[in-house]
Amino acid sequence: MSGAPVLSARGLTRHYASGAGVVRALDGVSFDIAAGELVGIFGPSGSGKSTFLMLAGLLERPSAGEVWLGGQRVSHAGVHLDGLRATRRRRIGFVFQRANLIPFLSAIENVALSLEIADVAPPDARHHARRLLEALDLAHRADSLPARLSGGEQQRVAVARALANGPPLILADEPTAALDSARSRQVMQLFRRIATTRGTAVAVVTHDPRSVDLFDRIVEFEDGRIKK
Ligand SMILES: Nc1ncnc2c1ncn2[C@@H]1O[C@H](COP(=O)(O)OP(=O)(O)O)[C@@H](O)[C@H]1O
Numbered sequence: 001m002s003g004a005p006v007l008s009a010r011g012l013t014r015h016y017a018s019g020a021g022v023v024r025a026l027d028g029v030s031f032d033i034a035a036g037e038l039v040g041i042f043g044p045s046g047s048g049k050s051t052f053l054m055l056a057g058l059l060e061r062p063s064a065g066e067v068w069l070g071g072q073r074v075s076h077a078g079v080h081l082d083g084l085r086a087t088r089r090r091r092i093g094f095v096f097q098r099a100n101l102i103p104f105l106s107a108i109e110n111v112a113l114s115l116e117i118a119d120v121a122p123p124d125a126r127h128h129a130r131r132l133l134e135a136l137d138l139a140h141r142a143d144s145l146p147a148r149l150s151g152g153e154q155q156r157v158a159v160a161r162a163l164a165n166g167p168p169l170i171l172a173d174e175p176t177a178a179l180d181s182a183r184s185r186q187v188m189q190l191f192r193r194i195a196t197t198r199g200t201a202v203a204v205v206t207h208d209p210r211s212v213d214l215f216d217r218i219v220e221f222e223d224g225r226i227k228k
């Protein structure tokens with residue numbers, strides 16, 4: 001493995017045209033996340049946090065600036081996002097505010113599905129999904145449908161799904177916003193454990209000041225920039 005950061009954002013910028021002019025959703029953001037690092041992203045609503053994750057996660061194209069993954073430049077203003085689909089699938093796991101599990105699939109099937117999409121044979125996918133759920137203390141929920149799980153359990157299944165393909169980078173956008181404080185803490189501790197034990201680089205957008213002790217570093221956004 002190279003010593004390059006897992007994620008390196010360089011001058012990331014995203015402008016949207018709007019009626020009143022241009023919205024500078026993200027305005028020249030640069031920072032790195034190393035393997036094993038858990039970084040908290042804080043900042044008021046509208047400060048560009050989600051836009052940053054969308055650009056870093058290769059779901060949107062920057063207006064300017066670059067995204068590097070593992071020392072390789074993968075996204076910039078001229079890139080075609082379609083060509084980044086395989087990179088995204090292999091190298092990035094996403095967790096959003098709502099777990100968005102498929103309601104008619106059990107927990108284990110939800111996790112296995114993301115492996116099958118990446119061409120893992122179904123029996124292997126199921127086996128791997130079970131091991132992941134075990135590792136996240138969800139073995140007893142493997143065969144439950146999402147509606148039978150608590151919000152915290154659903155979100156942990158969503159984390160298992162994000163981890164399924166072993167991505168070096170996890171991006172989470174307010175993953176605990178819909179959870180009570182005890183369950184929120186559990187999910188944050190899970191991110192901490194993943195970063196420490198698997199060496200995954202994890203960026204979590206959150207408003208919850210109670211989780212700050214778990215982060216290696218906190219980045220604060222304001223008006224599309226990193227607050228100094
Ligand atoms: N697709 C879009 N079109 C126009 N403006 C957008 C779009 N997405 C985000 N914005 C604007 O960009 C700014 C940053 O939004 P966002 O990244 O969602 O902030 P946060 O996640 O910190 O709340 C806001 O002013 C928002 O209204």
Ligand SMILES: [Mg+2]
Pocket residue numbers: 049050051173
């Ligand atoms: Mg947001």
